[in-house]
Amino acid sequence: MSADEVVGRLxxxxxxxxxxxxxxxxxxxxxxxxxxxxxxxxxxVSYGGPDIGLLAAAGRIRHLVxxxxxxxxxxxxxxxxxxxESGTLERLTEYDxxxxxxxxTAAAHRLPFLPxxxxxxxxxxxxxxxLRTVVSPYPDGEELVAVxxxxxxxxxxxxxxxxxxxxxxxxxxxxxxxxxxxxxADAAYLSCERLVDTADLQKEGSPGSVLVxxxxxxxxxxxxGGAHFTSCVPDYDRDEPFQRAYAQAAADxxxxxxFEQRFLSGDEQDYRAAVADLRAEATR
Amino acid sequence: MTTTTTGADLAVSRAExxxxxxxxxxxxxxxxxxxxxxxxxxxxARLAKLTFxxxxxxxxxxxxxxxxxxxxxxxxxxxxxxxxxxxxxxLVAMGHRHVMMGASQLDRHGNQNISAIGDxxxxxxxxxxxxxxxxxxVNNPTSYWIPRHSTRVFVPGQVDVVSGxxxxxxxxxxxxxxxxxxxxxxxxxxxxxxxxxxxxxxxxHPGVTVDQVIAATGFPLVLPGDIASxxxxxxxxxxxxxxxxxxxGARDREVRG
Numbered sequence: 264m265s266a267d268e269v270v271g272r273l274x275x276x277x278x279x280x281x282x283x284x285x286x287x288x289x290x291x292x293x294x295x296x297x298x299x300x301x302x303x304x305x306x307x308v309s310y311g312g313p314d315i316g317l318l319a320a321a322g323r324i325r326h327l328v329x330x331x332x333x334x335x336x337x338x339x340x341x342x343x344x345x346x347x348e349s350g351t352l353e354r355l356t357e358y359d360x361x362x363x364x365x366x367x368t369a370a371a372h373r374l375p376f377l378p379x380x381x382x383x384x385x386x387x388x389x390x391x392x393x394l395r396t397v398v399s400p401y402p403d404g405e406e407l408v409a410v411x412x413x414x415x416x417x418x419x420x421x422x423x424x425x426x427x428x429x430x431x432x433x434x435x436x437x438x439x440x441x442x443x444x445x446x447x448a449d450a451a452y453l454s455c456e457r458l459v460d461t462a463d464l465q466k467e468g469s470p471g472s473v474l475v476x477x478x479x480x481x482x483x484x485x486x487x488g489g490a491h492f493t494s495c496v497p498d499y500d501r502d503e504p505f506q507r508a509y510a511q512a513a514a515d516x517x518x519x520x521x522f523e524q525r526f527l528s529g530d531e532q533d534y535r536a537a538v539a540d541l542r543a544e545a546t547r
Numbered sequence: 548m549t550t551t552t553t554g555a556d557l558a559v560s561r562a563e564x565x566x567x568x569x570x571x572x573x574x575x576x577x578x579x580x581x582x583x584x585x586x587x588x589x590x591x592a593r594l595a596k597l598t599f600x601x602x603x604x605x606x607x608x609x610x611x612x613x614x615x616x617x618x619x620x621x622x623x624x625x626x627x628x629x630x631x632x633x634x635x636x637x638l639v640a641m642g643h644r645h646v647m648m649g650a651s652q653l654d655r656h657g658n659q660n661i662s663a664i665g666d667x668x669x670x671x672x673x674x675x676x677x678x679x680x681x682x683x684x685v686n687n688p689t690s691y692w693i694p695r696h697s698t699r700v701f702v703p704g705q706v707d708v709v710s711g712x713x714x715x716x717x718x719x720x721x722x723x724x725x726x727x728x729x730x731x732x733x734x735x736x737x738x739x740x741x742x743x744x745x746x747x748x749x750x751x752h753p754g755v756t757v758d759q760v761i762a763a764t765g766f767p768l769v770l771p772g773d774i775a776s777x778x779x780x781x782x783x784x785x786x787x788x789x790x791x792x793x794x795x796g797a798r799d800r801e802v803r804g
Contacts (some may be wrong), residue, residue: 330679338675348670357667358677380685381682404720436609
């Protein structure tokens with residue numbers, strides 16, 4: 264499939280899960296395809312990075328479910344900040360990181376909720392008044408937060424390698440929660456740096472590195488550089504100069520339109536050409 | 548750079564006192580993950596592991612458990628395991644972890660805010676978000692690192708958003724793993740050892756007065772009769788900080804003056 268074909272399968276108002284973590288292995292080519300489309304009113308579940316910044320700045324998110332939004336080497340995401348401070352983000356569900364993991368796990372396990380101690384005593388319960396607690400039915404009687412299942416209409420993830428059947432392989436140090444996002448979703452779309460034959464998956468990693476099983480994947484997109492400017496180790500690290508340029512433009516409403524025009528007004532090929540252009544400028 | 552002379556000609560910087568104070572937070576912890584956020588806490592955890600707390604587990608700052616103790620920013624020579632985020636979050640629930648987090652606001656009860664300044668529904672300043680603070684504080688011993696001790700951080704009232712849980716908010720068995728240990732700042736070391744877990748001044752770093760700490764704190768502190776000076780590093784500890792762990796001096800960019 265192409266990234267645009269993936270987005271063609273999505274519709275307004277859907278709940279989307281986006282894999283990766285912060286500014287790490289985000290399915291940015293798919294996010295850019297959403298930006299090119301008219302898709303809107305989304306509920307997005309994400310360990311947030313520039314995916315959230317870009318979608319929020321473009322007004323595509325109605326409801327965000329997250330524990331943070333960060334660019335990692337730049338702690339605060341400027342677009343997310345301004346969306347929150349200007350009140351343009353309609354609804355935020357702000358959880359603890361572990362709660363988000365449990366919500367995805369509950370959905371993947373087809374359970375209504377999973378209990379945790381995380382959140383008790385904190386303002387997670389105040390700012391999310393729909394959250395309920397349960398009391399252990401055993402003699403300890405402990406009260407716990409019942410994290411509701413985060414069932415997704417669709418998941419978007421980016422892996423290092425995949426085969427045409429949808430088996431996705433990570434070659435970096437961290438799988439993040441990508442397999443859970445896929446298993447929690449009715450349809451999962453996986454982009455990868457390189458499509459390979461199934462037999463070749465074992466050339467670069469162990470069977471355990473094949474993180475995402477084909478039964479949980481609906482469509483595969485070959486998207487080299489598809490996580491740019493976030494990291495996709497070992498294929499590439501985060502593009503720090505580009506991220507700095509992004510963050511500077513995102514923090515300055517007068518600079519953002521020019522950045523958007525230069526990098527986000529065309530298709531993925533145009534994007535890659537514009538990035539190469541910026542890199543050449545910097546080394547000139 | 549504020550310097551103090553110890554022994555021969557060893558001028559110890561404020562940042563180095565902070566590293567020592569952070570290392571001391573993990574003393575006696577044994578085989579737990581020292582989860583350090585920030586440069587000075589990372590150096591403290593690594594110094595503790597190299598000296599008095601060799602069983603500590605540390606990460607390479609990403610998803611690996613380091614078997615040796617690398618310099619800041621360097622890859623470990625040996626790896627003893629993997630700790631991707633998912634495993635790390637499981638470890639939070641399992642215990643065996645003492646975390647040292649930062650705080651944009653911290654109040655007299657030990658509530659920490661890293662989420663937002665102002666009204667949460669329309670913040671005047673959006674911060675990181677809750678991150679792992681709610682889970683950390685109900686599951687693990689927790690300490691705090693404040694590189695700029697001021698009344699902006701140590702607020703007079705309650706924090707605007709409770710990310711990390713302070714004392715008095717958990718009842719019965721829910722609070723059985725809640726354990727706030729220490730607050731290390733660029734001025735002093737504090738704990739929650741006062742009556743009713745009130746914040747108590749344990750030591751001031753050489754060159755800092757008790758009045759300075761009081762003035763930079765938005766709530767009253769418990770002041771023991773005898774307030775110590777933060778202990779000096781040994782010559783060997785100084786060598787480890789300067790030559791082994793942080794030869795590029797990243798500590799001085801986190802703590803100035």
